[in-house]
Amino acid sequence: MAKIIAGLASSHVPAIGAAIDNKQTEDPYWKRVFSGFEKTKEWMAKVNPDVVIGIYNDHASAFSVEIIPTFALGCAAEFPPADEGWGPRPVPIVKGHPKLASHIATSAILDGFDLTIVNKMEVDHGLTVPLNLAFGSPTEWPCPVIPLAVNVVQYPPPTGKRCFDLGRAIRKAVASYPEDLRVVVFGTGGMSHQISGPRAGLINSKFDKSFLDRLTKDPKGLAAMPHLEYMREAGAEGIELVMWHVMRGALDDHVREVYRFYTVPASNTAVGNIILENVGKTGKKPAAKKKAKTANKTAKKGLRKAA
Amino acid sequence: MAKAKPAENEYEDIPGTFVFNAERSREGYGINMFCMSLMKDENRKAFKADEAGYLKKFTLTPDQTDAILKRDYNRMLELGGNIYFTAKLGATDGHSFRHLAAVMTGSTQEDYAAMMLAGGRSVEGNRSKSGNDAPAKKAAAKKAAPKTSAKPGSKAKSKSSAKKRK
Numbered sequence: 001m002a003k004i005i006a007g008l009a010s011s012h013v014p015a016i017g018a019a020i021d022n023k024q025t026e027d028p029y030w031k032r033v034f035s036g037f038e039k040t041k042e043w044m045a046k047v048n049p050d051v052v053i054g055i056y057n058d059h060a061s062a063f064s065v066e067i068i069p070t071f072a073l074g075c076a077a078e079f080p081p082a083d084e085g086w087g088p089r090p091v092p093i094v095k096g097h098p099k100l101a102s103h104i105a106t107s108a109i110l111d112g113f114d115l116t117i118v119n120k121m122e123v124d125h126g127l128t129v130p131l132n133l134a135f136g137s138p139t140e141w142p143c144p145v146i147p148l149a150v151n152v153v154q155y156p157p158p159t160g161k162r163c164f165d166l167g168r169a170i171r172k173a174v175a176s177y178p179e180d181l182r183v184v185v186f187g188t189g190g191m192s193h194q195i196s197g198p199r200a201g202l203i204n205s206k207f208d209k210s211f212l213d214r215l216t217k218d219p220k221g222l223a224a225m226p227h228l229e230y231m232r233e234a235g236a237e238g239i240e241l242v243m244w245h246v247m248r249g250a251l252d253d254h255v256r257e258v259y260r261f262y263t264v265p266a267s268n269t270a271v272g273n274i275i276l277e278n279v280g281k282t283g284k285k286p287a288a289k290k291k292a293k294t295a296n297k298t299a300k301k302g303l304r305k306a307a
Numbered sequence: 308m309a310k311a312k313p314a315e316n317e318y319e320d321i322p323g324t325f326v327f328n329a330e331r332s333r334e335g336y337g338i339n340m341f342c343m344s345l346m347k348d349e350n351r352k353a354f355k356a357d358e359a360g361y362l363k364k365f366t367l368t369p370d371q372t373d374a375i376l377k378r379d380y381n382r383m384l385e386l387g388g389n390i391y392f393t394a395k396l397g398a399t400d401g402h403s404f405r406h407l408a409a410v411m412t413g414s415t416q417e418d419y420a421a422m423m424l425a426g427g428r429s430v431e432g433n434r435s436k437s438g439n440d441a442p443a444k445k446a447a448a449k450k451a452a453p454k455t456s457a458k459p460g461s462k463a464k465s466k467s468s469a470k471k472r473k
């Protein structure tokens with residue numbers, strides 16, 4: 001059976017992508033940012049997942065104001081990088097996993113989540129920057145990636161709780177997929193930032209650090225935070241952080257924080273990165289698969305007890 | 308649950324911020340579709356060759372047209388533009404998000420860059436137009452408290468501020 005083994009959250013600042021594309025990663029300004037992701041890349045290489053589910057938002061690239069899906073699941077075989085006004089990023093085409101994606105769509109819809117199914121979609125920096133931060137700049141991405149685009153552009157985005165619950169539904173869907181696949185879920189966007197209006201440049205590190213702490217220890221309480229609080233405390237565009245709850249909801253209640261990185265700024269934005277593992281997994285691929293099965297059962301029992 | 312439901316537009320109390328809601332989206336549909344058209348190189352060229360003429364292809368009010376021609380980015384947001392769309396106009400002019408952000412805050416590029424390097428714009432005093440900066444006071448009080456109280460502290464904060472705003 002397939003299994004979600006870990007979650008990774010990361011900011012997806014477009015300027016980070018530009019720095020990679022323009023080969024500025026060694027500049028002192030950018031080195032400060034990229035050096036924080038070295039451990040992330042090491043972890044990623046070690047974990048070597050079979051599939052990534054990437055929760056991100058489209059920034060008026062694939063979706064304009066003509067169609068605004070709240071949750072759009074990419075079920076295609078391929079997702080080319082979008083032209084965001086500067087030409088498409090020179091990154092590999094994102095290869096999807098149509099079978100698992102369709103399975104997730106079916107399971108989640110029957111579970112009460114009316115997902116929009118997308119069979120043709122270009123993906124922007126929201127997805128490709130975190131892929132760079134986790135995998136570096138290979139000629140092909142090392143595994144299939146299922147994109148899930150969340151509307152955070154037009155108010156209101158889905159609530160934190162709805163995002164968390166969608167994560168739960170994704171977890172359930174993955175667990176019922178018959179093939180042995182090890183899945184990592186990415187939550188992207190944030191952290192505090194505002195790029196619009198006279199209040200642009202707002203950063204709230206205290207908020208961000210508390211968000212990171214609570215993501216591990218108090219995920220349900222954190223998911224209950226109203227939109228107003230994100231916008232007031234973390235900037236109008238800080239609302240992107242709701243997407244992290246999808247990732248967190250897809251994990252077990254109890255997780256181990258294996259890594260965290262935070263720096264200010266990258267362009268207009270506070271950069272955060274956190275890696276959370278379901279307890280009792282990872283290691284080398286074949287061994288991990290066996291172990292993971294029992295861990296999953298134990299985790300499920302734990303959940304039932306908690307409920 | 309004692310939490311009061313915030314009024315639909317309570318976020319209008321956030322200073323220097325135009326929340327892109329359904330109303331603004333409806334009003335600014337023409338601005339955003341114009342910006343979207345700039346995703347294509349031939350359209351960028353056509354716009355640059357005759358800006359006012361190109362804008363006639365879209366449903367825009369005179370105010371909206373004026374804001375676009377003057378590159379008044381705050382006014383565009385106020386009239387229903389969204390930053391991810393208006394940024395495409397910026398890109399057409401060769402400007403990054405950060406450049407536009409500096410313009411919208413009324414700073415020079417140098418001052419804005421320096422502010423960001425120094426940790427960005429503080430949230431203190433920037434939470435509320437009406438002076439309801441309650442979370443700021445709570446957060447300040449929290450500073451003195453031991454770190455372990457951060458979690459319950461922030462919970463109490465959101466509750467009390469919701470109450471006050473009611």
Ligand SMILES: [Fe+2]
Nearest residue numbers: 012126189240
């Ligand atoms: Fe974003």
